[in-house]
Amino acid sequence: MTLRAVVKGVGHYLPERVVPNSEFVALVDTSDEWIRSRSGIERRHFAAEGETTSDLAAHAARAALADAGLEPADIDAIVVATSTPDLTFPSAATMVQAKLGMTNGFAFDVQAVCAGFVFALSNANAMIVSGQAKRVLVIGAETFSRLMDWSDRSTCVLFGDGAGALVLEAQEGEGTAADRGILALDLNSDGRYRDLLYVDGGPSTGTTGHLRMEGKEVFRHAVEKLAETAHTALAKAGLSGEDVDWIVPHQANIRIIEATAKRMHVPMERVVVTVQDHGNTSAASIPLAMSVGRARGQIREGDLIVAEAIGGGLAWGSVVLRW
Structure with missing residues (x-):
């Protein structure tokens, strides 16, 4: 027998404020058509003033716990993937722990930008298969609206x-590959590409900073590396693209999503797409899309899922799991 980390529950949370593309017209030289044609994004959600990343994470955590039929006391560990914690420290995960009223177990953050949730899943899987934890709450949560340069039309939208x-x-x-749960993972990073996607602030600068991105280069690396990491993870599980029921990709750009699916020989009908409604929510995008896909009736128990993401670092990776 083999110990597997199986999905017991899923949930998500979106701030109330919906921001359509039209709101950016007064800020920068752009249009709804320009944004849609280049990214596929039609709208996104922005956190309210005073609404923090740990607030969003706690809401999503409660939804996932309810779906699993569990209480906070049933959880052994919380792993939060985020690049936008409430404070430099303590971790957002410990803040979620407190908001859930959970006094047992332990909690920590993982920071791998848009690939963060895959890295967090890897940590959670390792704790479960090693026997360190029986149940782990894995959360991706971001408030990237607070890192935007509102004069940069190439990123703020x-x-x-x-x-x-x-x-x-x-x-x-x-x-075997017929098991439910996480079947294989593939993680990668290459710090030589730091300047392609980064925030120009932090403790060393004394400022929060703004997100900076070389869009064309990030696009090129994403298309190449996402398909490669997905194939690698599938091969580790003894599977191929033909076995995949659903790709749940990082929701950054519809053109990247389409190009990656094509390289994997998976039709778009088998790809969960939410980028039009949420934009790029960084580490939150994969679990958010999983929850939405589940709610839509797309993802069902027994389905083989491949999730892949790339973010600043560059860091990228993928996970193969059977729901």
Whole structure:
């Protein structure tokens, strides 16, 4: 028998404020058509004043716990993937722990920008298969609207705020690709490409800073690396693109999503797409899309899912799991 990290529950949260593309026309030289044609984004959500990343994460966590039929006391660990924590420290995860009223277990953050949720899943999976934890709450949550340079039309129109969460539970499997749960992971990074996507602030500068991106170069690396990491993870599980029921990609840009699916030989009908409604929510985008896909009736128990993402670092990776 093989111990697997199986999805027990899923949930998400979006701030109330919906920001359509038309709101950017007064800020920068852009249009709804320009934004849609280049990114596929039609609208996104922005957090309210005083609404923090840990607030969003806690809402998503409660939704995932309710879906799993569990209470906070049933959870052994919380892992939050975020690049926009409330404070430099303590971790957003410990703040979520407190907001849930959870006094047991432990909590920590993972920072790998848009690839953060895949890295967080890897940590959670390792804790479960090693026996360190039985149930882990894995959350992706971001308030990227607070990192935007509102004079830069190439970036400020792309990002949104939100959170998504999964409850992973240890269950025994047969050790085959037919098992439910996480079957394989692939993680990568290459710090030589730091300047392609970064925030020009932090403790060393004494400022929060703004997001900076070389869009064309990030696009090129994304298309190449996302398909490659997905194929690598599938091969580790003894599977191929033909076995995939759903790709749940990082929701950054519809053209990247389409190009990656094509390279994987998976039709767009088998890709969960939410970028039009949420924009790029960084580490929140994959769990948010999983929750929405589940609510739509797209993702069902037993389906084989591939999730892949790339973000600043550059850091990228993928996970293969059976729902």
